[in-house]
Amino acid sequence: MGDEKPQTVLCSIIAVETTNDFSYLVCSLCEKPLPNPLSLCKFCNRNSFNSSSASKRLFRLLVSIASDTRVFRVICFDRAAKVLFGCSANEFFDFAKLHPFAATNAGKILEGEMCRMTLAKPKNGNAEHLRVTSVVPLSSGFQPVIQSLKELYGVH
C-alpha cells in the first residue's frame, strides 16, 4: 500500500495535448460531465427548480512530464490547471474562440516549464494516468498562460 501515497516530483513539462481546448463541459450546479451545452443534466433534472441546467467548462489537461528518471503522462484537472493558466476554463475557452491557435500556443508556452507536482493515483482504479493534485511552477519568471497569450495576441 506504500505506493498509494501521493508523490511529489520535480519535473519539466515536455508536451501538453491540445485536444478539446483543454477542457470539458459540466453542469454548472453539480459539475457532472455534460455531452453538449444544451443538454439537461441528468443528475439535477430531478430537482424541479432547475429546469434549464446551465453548463460551464472545467480544465482537463493531459500533460507529458519528464522527471529526472522517466517521462510519463499525467492528467491535470481544474484546480491544478488554473494555477498554470491563471484563468478559468471558460475564460480560456472564450479566448481560444476568438484567437486562432490559442490552444496550440498555450501548449508551447507551457513546454519546458519546470514544476513541482504532487501526483496521486487515480481515484478510479481504471484510469490510466496519475492525477496532478498540485502544481507549483518553479521558474521565477513564470507567468500564467493567459497572461502570455494576451501579450502574444496583443490583447489588453
Ligand SMILES: [Zn+2]
Ligand atoms: Zn447537474
